[in-house]
Amino acid sequence: xxxxxxxxxxxxxxxxxxxREVLRGIDLQVAPGERVALLGRSGSGKSTLLNLAAGxxxxxxxxVIYDTPPRVGYVFQDARLLPWLRLDQNLALVSPPEYHPDxxxxxxxxxxxxxxxxxxxxxxxxxxxxxxxxxxLLIQPNLxxxxxxxxxxxxxxxxxxxxxLSRLLRQQPVTTLLVTHHPxxxxxxxxxxxxxxxxxxxxxxxxxxxxxPSRDPDDEGLLRLVRELxxxxxxxx
Amino acid sequence: MLRWGWPLLGLLSxxxxxxxxTRLLGPSTFPGPVDTLHFLNEQVRKAAFWGHIGITxxxxxxxxxxxxxxxxxxxxxxxxxxxxxxxxxxxxxxGLTLPRILILLxxxxxxxxxEKALVTAITLIxxxxxxxxxREAVRSLDPRLSDMARAFRLSRTKTWRWVILPQLWPTLLGxxxxxxxxxxxxxxxxxxxxxxxxxxxxxxxxxxxxxxxGILAYGVVMxxxxxxxxxxxxxxxxxxxxxxxxxxxxx
Ligand SMILES: Nc1ncnc2c1ncn2[C@@H]1O[C@H](COP(=O)(O)OP(=O)(O)OP(=O)(O)O)[C@@H](O)[C@H]1O
Ligand SMILES: [Mg+2]
Numbered sequence: 001x002x003x004x005x006x007x008x009x010x011x012x013x014x015x016x017x018x019x020r021e022v023l024r025g026i027d028l029q030v031a032p033g034e035r036v037a038l039l040g041r042s043g044s045g046k047s048t049l050l051n052l053a054a055g056x057x058x059x060x061x062x063x064v065i066y067d068t069p070p071r072v073g074y075v076f077q078d079a080r081l082l083p084w085l086r087l088d089q090n091l092a093l094v095s096p097p098e099y100h101p102d103x104x105x106x107x108x109x110x111x112x113x114x115x116x117x118x119x120x121x122x123x124x125x126x127x128x129x130x131x132x133x134x135x136x137l138l139i140q141p142n143l144x145x146x147x148x149x150x151x152x153x154x155x156x157x158x159x160x161x162x163x164x165l166s167r168l169l170r171q172q173p174v175t176t177l178l179v180t181h182h183p184x185x186x187x188x189x190x191x192x193x194x195x196x197x198x199x200x201x202x203x204x205x206x207x208x209x210x211x212x213p214s215r216d217p218d219d220e221g222l223l224r225l226v227r228e229l230x231x232x233x234x235x236x237x
Numbered sequence: 238m239l240r241w242g243w244p245l246l247g248l249l250s251x252x253x254x255x256x257x258x259t260r261l262l263g264p265s266t267f268p269g270p271v272d273t274l275h276f277l278n279e280q281v282r283k284a285a286f287w288g289h290i291g292i293t294x295x296x297x298x299x300x301x302x303x304x305x306x307x308x309x310x311x312x313x314x315x316x317x318x319x320x321x322x323x324x325x326x327x328x329x330x331x332g333l334t335l336p337r338i339l340i341l342l343x344x345x346x347x348x349x350x351x352e353k354a355l356v357t358a359i360t361l362i363x364x365x366x367x368x369x370x371x372r373e374a375v376r377s378l379d380p381r382l383s384d385m386a387r388a389f390r391l392s393r394t395k396t397w398r399w400v401i402l403p404q405l406w407p408t409l410l411g412x413x414x415x416x417x418x419x420x421x422x423x424x425x426x427x428x429x430x431x432x433x434x435x436x437x438x439x440x441x442x443x444x445x446x447x448x449x450x451g452i453l454a455y456g457v458v459m460x461x462x463x464x465x466x467x468x469x470x471x472x473x474x475x476x477x478x479x480x481x482x483x484x485x486x487x488x
Pocket of ligand 1: 013014022040041042043044045046047048049077
């Protein structure tokens with residue numbers, strides 16, 4: 001059973017000097033409920049992969065196959081809230097009416113209690129990112145796409161939010177693709193880490209994360225896997 | 238003070254400047270505000286006066302509406318389709334650079350000195366400006382927000398109302414204001430040359446009579462009416478304070 005499958009996926013963008021091949025021969029299968037972290041350098045095509053999964057982009061080669069039509073919750077690299085709508089309206093816009101009573105608690109869960117009537121321009125970058133996470137979780141997605149959800153945050157806040165997200169994902173299990181630069185985050189939040197690299201970008205290796213669902217970022221077993229992952233990234237490079 | 242005080246002071250300075258100009262040029266050459274008001278006071282009792290004002294206003298609004306009705310879809314197409322935009326490029330270039338008076342006079346010569354010629358010419362004059370501004374607004378739509386709407390499977394109506402329209406709205410309002418004022422100027426122009434009714438016609442009539450008061454009187458009334466219309470549009474664009482967005486509704 002696979003929820004999502006990349007089959008020989010390649011992406012080539014048209015550019016001023018002809019064509020730029022960004023991704024080549026990506027084969028990836030994601031099981032229902034599985035959480036896969038994607039690790040790779042800046043510009044390697046991680047966001048492009050998520051756009052493929054969301055159906056925003058068609059692959060130039062190969063195909064992206066879904067088991068069931070996905071209901072996608074997407075946390076973009078930039079928060080992409082509508083600046084002319086309040087936070088609660090931003091959340092209401094993407095969700096069916098029966099979810100609207102849940103909006104205040106959805107905001108509370110990401111630490112934005114009582115901020116529903118703020119406009120996105122009144123939030124810090126990190127708060128906007130959390131609102132974007134609340135929006136993605138509110139719609140009860142069956143495919144959650146997270147593009148460096150804590151990239152804009154300081155380590156301290158990011159650390160807190162990683163633990164919080166880990167809890168949220170345990171409460172609300174969902175097939176997840178998580179893009180990150182951070183090996184510790186990858187290990188904490190996923191069941192499998194996939195390392196991307198090369199020119200054009202391919203899958204260079206992967207690491208199964210055999211840890212219990214409830215994880216402690218300072219746990220010795222987890223730290224061992226982080227070290228193993230670092231090694232994998234080095235050899236892949 | 239900013240809302241009422243300064244504008245009132247500004248208006249007062251206009252009246253003062255007008256009076257000074259009258260002092261300078263002599264009341265027979267350039268009648269002052271009081272003279273003009275007296276003249277206006279006689280005119281507003283006559284049905285003919287309101288008839289001319291009415292017909293001009295009607296022409297202004299018809300040309301304005303036609304230019305928007307044609308220019309919005311045209312600009313939308315131009316913004317979305319590079320092929321159509323490339324093809325239409327020369328047409329727009331001509332439309333934008335051709336002297337407006339040339340379009341107006343050609344229309345009178347070709348179609349005749351009638352209503353159809355006036356409305357056609359002025360709509361054609363307004364159209365390229367509308368289309369080009371809408372094109373630019375459409376091109377500057379944020380593709381990232383459209384991606385967000387697609388990823389969350391927003392319906393077409395919701396995408397239009399809450400993602401696209403708020404981005405276009407400031408341009409549309411500015412466009413409406415500019416188009417309305419241009420329409421008014423061109424209609425008066427056209428009436429001077431090719432019509433036997435309307436404010437433009439009356440201005441040229443008083444011109445031939447050397448009756449400056451008449452010219453000023455019509456000028457004052459039309460300025461008041463159009464300022465009110467423009468003020469309405471400005472009010473619409475101020476609503477929603479922080480973000481210039483179309484009024485009404487909740488998502
Ligand atoms: N719409 C597009 N048109 C042309 N080129 C694109 C487009 N989107 C992405 N690219 C190119 O594809 C490559 C990968 O971009 P992508 O945003 O997927 O990288 P990324 O791995 O997410 O990087 P980062 O970690 O910095 O976010 C880059 O070279 C980028 O210039
Ligand atoms: Mg990216």
